[in-house]
Amino acid sequence: MYDSNGKSRWLVDTKLIIIPSLNGMLLAPMMPPGYTYLKNFKDFFSKTKYWLLKPADTLVSTGYCLTNTGKEYIVYQDKPAAFQINLSAISKLLKAKWYQPFSRQYLDAGICRKGQVLFTPPAFLWDGPVVLFLSNE
Incomplete structure (x- = not known):
């Protein structure tokens, strides 16, 4: 259930809820509060240096x-x-x-x-x- 290297990836939201992801993709039904804002933040800064x-x-x-x-x-x-x-x-x-x-x-x-x-x-x-x-x- 984890990525090809067998390593789990974790997302920690502001309430310290830890949820594993599969192949780096967090499943939509499991999105914790604040996930969307943090994803937007990451997506924005990934277009910058x-x-x-x-x-x-x-x-x-x-x-x-x-x-x-x-x-x-x-x-x-x-x-x-x-x-x-x-x-x-x-x-x-x-x-x-x-x-x-x-x-x-x-x-x-x-x-x-x-x-x-x-x-x-x-x-x-x-x-x-x-x-x-x-x-x-």
Whole structure:
């Protein structure tokens, strides 16, 4: 019942419920509370070079920022509201995308140039947290 190596994989949710998975896939009827949000988190960061990111909250007027300076920026806002980000360190244009971590919705946010940039999340993201992902790739 476990993967081909005979090793079990485990998922621990916030209530410390431990549930084995089969071949790395958690079975839908066994999904613990919080699983979907954690899966969305993993799926989002798997599209980034997360191992190169460093905290840089001073670059944003509100919220939290991780950056691989000049190449990749991730801004997390607890509540969707307008904010500024300092992109003075970039040398290439950056593609911007909005991401809603609960619904997994992405929305193109345009192209960013060097300097102070103001972002306002789109109306459909006004429920809960919102993430802005900027990348030169």
